[in-house]
Amino acid sequence: MWLDTFFAEYPVFRHEELVAYVKQHGDYNLNSLKASLQYHLAKEHVARIRRGYYAVKSQGAIADDSILIAGRVAPDAIIAYHSALSFHALAYSIYVLSYFFSHAPIQPFQFLQSRYQRIAHPKPLQPKQMTFETKSYDRQGLDIKVTTVERTLVDCLDKPQFAGGWEEIWRAGEMINVLDVERVINYVLCLGNATTIAKVGFFLEQFQKQFNVKEEHLKLLGKYKPKSKHYMGQRGEKNCRYLKRWNLMVPLMIINKTWEEPNNDFI
DSSP states (O other): OHHHHHHHHOSEEEHHHHHHHHHHHSOOOHHHHHHHHHHHHHTTSEEEEETTEEEEEETTEEOOOHHHHHHHSSTTOEEOHHHHHHHTTOOSSOBSEEEEEOSSOOOOEEETTEEEEEEOOOGGGTTTTTTTTEEEEEETTEEEEEEOHHHHHHHHHHOGGGTTOHHHHHHHHHHOSOOOHHHHHHHHHHHTOHHHHHHHHHHHHHTTTTTTOOHHHHHHHHTTSOSSOEESSSTTOSSEEEEGGGTEEEEHHHHHTOOOOOOTTBO
16 A cells, blocks of 8 residues: 555655655565565556666556656756756757756666656756756656756757757747846856857847847856857858857858758657
8 A cells, every 4th residue: 555655656766765665654675675666567557767767657657757757867867958948838849858967877768758868967067056047846746856947048058959959949039038137147157168158148149139138248248258269059160150249150040040950859
């Protein structure tokens, strides 16, 4: 009975959580617990996500909530990049790959219909600031951490390959109703990457009216732009325009919004 109650409370769980629950609510015996878990795995009441992590079958189906799984698949997991855009209802495309930050050296894996990829926490945030600009949310009764809209935007501009590309980022920007520009600036300055700072400055300039970006905000970011010409995309990329204000070579497709086809991870 206690195991059924645990499964109801933990649709996605770690083995350590199961052990702690049993010690608190039942008679703990390691061999009995192993046998019980193996029984429920064999009966397909639960499924192994990866070693030590499980999902529970509810109403005839195994939990297939990619956001919940990505947010629970490591103790320090933080939903990030395109997955964070999806959580905040800012994603333009449906993505079958879920991203999360974690210190754990987790290899990419697939569970049911979704694929998962761990990204290391940004080095400037390690170890004490890794939860900077994140929030905890309830997901099916369990807590998960997600990067804020402000951090998500900066992270996506920093590594657009994990965001789905420039179109996805620009369309997300178009859907943002409220953006705290000062929090965006504080976070990108914390990262300390001149190219990323220039990208954020250019992006805020493009959305200056929508986000009520003040000229003083742009001037502040301009102080930290690259000392020499940097590429917004791939180094040496053709069909770019040089923007002196940011020392940035910006692809014409971004300036003209002539977007390329999405990659195969998108629907």
